[in-house]
Amino acid sequence: MERKRNNQKVSWTRGKCLGKGSFGTATLATNESNVAVFAVKSVDLATCLPSQLESLENEIRILRSLSSPYVVEYLGDDVTRNESPTTSYRNLHMEYMAGGTVADEAIVKSRLADVEEKILRWHTRCLVSALKYVHSEGIVHCDVKGKNVLVGHDLTSVKLADFGSAMVEIKKESSGDRCRSVIWPRGSPLWMAPEVIRGEYQGQESDVWSLGCTIIEMVTGKPAWKDQGFNSLNRIANSEELPEFPAQLSELGKDFVEKCLRRDQNQRW
Known part of the structure; x- marks a missing residue:
């Protein structure tokens, strides 16, 4: 999978599930070029409710505008279509808080x-x-x-x-x-x-x-x-x-x- 950051394509791999909520699924992800770990919140575009996608898009817009040591860091967002033949995901990339x-x-x-x-x-x-x-x-x-x-x-x-x-x-x-x-x-x-x-x-x-x-x-x-x-x-x-x-x-x-x-x-x- 790929996402753009700073006008560069970043390839990443989805890892284990961190949790599921009413507005999506959180998983670990690994940057394939430098093995950096981050978190991804995703909704399945084929099966999600309109409110779930709206919530994720709202979070992307707001986090993209924020920068504080006390707010989880926005790292990027993308849509992935190559994880399986029948699914595509809207993804929000954030720093991973391991604790x-x-x-x-x-x-x-x-x-x-x-x-x-x-x-x-x-x-x-x-x-x-x-x-x-x-x-x-x-x-x-x-x-x-x-x-x-x-x-x-x-x-x-x-x-x-x-x-x-x-x-x-x-x-x-x-x-x-x-x-x-x-x-x-x-x-x-x-x-x-x-x-x-x-x-x-x-x-x-x-x-x-x-x-x-x-x-x-x-x-x-x-x-x-x-x-x-x-x-x-x-x-x-x-x-x-x-x-x-x-x-x-x-x-x-x-x-x-x-x-x-x-x-x-x-x-x-």
Whole structure:
């Protein structure tokens, strides 16, 4: 297979599957010229739903425009037609983060063993830095959660990934104020902010709510809210409840999370 990068064709070979999600399959890939390893997210053009292809194209457009040490790096994209006689794939090429995600059990255990919260604070700092950069570019991620925060070979390299649900905020020409469109909620329900579930709007403050949920997830290894179907969504959207804060979280950590999870989005950080 070949892809173009810097006006040069790059031949690559697809390797083992890293995971499957609602918007594609992630695999390892190897550059045939220098044996460099990278990750590929693909959808089968013959069998995928229109929403799956739209999500991947959205992620390609957004990642192509970003450059940050806290965001997974875009390496290229292509269409391959020679992997089998009946299939063709739309592919996104990204850097490979070998350590998994911040929600993986082994990494959660490493953070729990760190009584001074150094690892948790560093991972949170990386995620905050990623969101600060993405928001400065006028982009709302819309799906911040542990599985979308990748870890490198060690615990120090942490990057935000999976921009398939992301959207660009629209500026009002008259005032320059942000205008949030009323749209169908994007992202994963248990990490969604109340205003998103209610279908009112989705903005940068909504990502901050998801950040708070993700910090709880990084401590416990579980979603901040128990999955009780519609009852959970109703509690998030319409009650005054907050998820339970982990007992092992420091007072400083609890204060940070509380400021992320304020129900009035204008009061979040």
